Amino acid sequence: MKKTQANIIAIIPARYGSTRFPGKSLALISGKPMIQWVYERTKRSRLVNRVIVATDDDRIAKAVAAFDGEAVMTSLSHPSGTDRIAEVANKTDCAFVVNVQGDEPLIQPDMIDEAVAPLLNDPSIYMGTLCKKIEDREEAFDPNVVKVVFDEKGFALYFSRAPIPWDRDLWAGKNQESGVRSKKSEVRSQIPGIESHIYKHIGLYVYRRDFLLAYSTMPPTPLEAIEKLEQLRALERGYKIKVVVTEHESFGVDIPADLGKIQQHMDRGCK
DSSP states (O other): OOSOOSOEEEEEEEOSOOSSSTTGGGOEETTEEHHHHHHHHHHTOSSOOEEEEEESOHHHHHHHHHTTOOEEEOOTTOSSHHHHHHHHHHTSOOSEEEEOOTTOTTOOHHHHHHHHHHHHHOTTOOEEEEEEEOOSHHHHHOTTSOEEEEOTTSBEEEEESSOSSOOIIIIIIHHHTTTOOOOHHHHHHHSTTTTTTOEEEEEEEEEEHHHHHHHTTSOOOHHHHHHTOTTHHHHHTTOOOEEEEOSOOOOOOOSTTHHHHHHHHHHTTOO
16 A cells, blocks of 8 residues: 555656667566566556556557556657656646656666655655665776766766766776886776775666756756767756665666576576
8 A cells, every 4th residue: 555645656767769778678587578667667656656667669569558557658759768758748737756767677666766755755856866875896887887976965966877976096096106107907906995986886776857858858968968978958957856775676688698697596596
C-alpha cells in the first residue's frame, strides 16, 4: 500500500532505435524483456502511484501490453528521454514525475523512493537524482560512468564524465614530485582506494511536473553540449538538483555485451 497521497507517476522512456543497441528494450534477460524488468521493479516502489512506458515503437508497446503494463505512444522526433517523458507528463494529471531509465533492469524500488522523498519533504526542491560511491576503480576513469560532486546540503555542484574531484596529491602529485610522469593505468594500480571519494551518478530523476515541462523547453547549454550530459542544463541555468546517496547498485545496458553483466547479477539473486 502506498504511504503517500501525492500523485506520483513513474515514466519509463523506451525507444527502439538505440544507436549502439537497437531494440535493447526487448532484449531478453532470464526469459523476460528488459523493459518488463524495469516496469515490474518500478511498480514495487512504495511511493509511485502509476507506471507508464513512453515509447515511439509499436513493438515495445505490444511487449508492454503482453505483461499487462501501460504504454503510451510518443513522437518519433524527440531528441532525448526527457522530452519523451515530458510529452506524456503534459497529458497526465500528476504532481511529481519520476524518470526511470528503460535500460536499467537492476533498478531497486527503494532507489526510487529515496530519490522522491526529498521533494515530498521540501517544496523548494524541483529536481532530484541519485548517486553511489564508486567501488570499482575502473569506473572512476570510465567516461561512460558519469561522476557527480555535491555540496554539504546534498545539492549537485557538477556532473562530468571525467573523474571528479581530481585528487592532485594522490593522482598527479605523487609522481610529479619525482619528476616522473605515469600512464593513467599505472596511477590506478599504484594508488589504493582512489575511488573512495568519487561518486557515480545514477540516471534516475524526479521532477515536479511543472518544472519538468518548463525544463524540457529550455535550449541546450554550453556545458551540456561539451559533456553530453543533459542535467547540466539545469545547473547552468541556476536550478538546484538534490542528490541522494544510495547504497544500491545499478547500471545501464548500453551494448549487447552488457547483458552478460546483468545476467550475472540476476544469477546471484539480484531479482
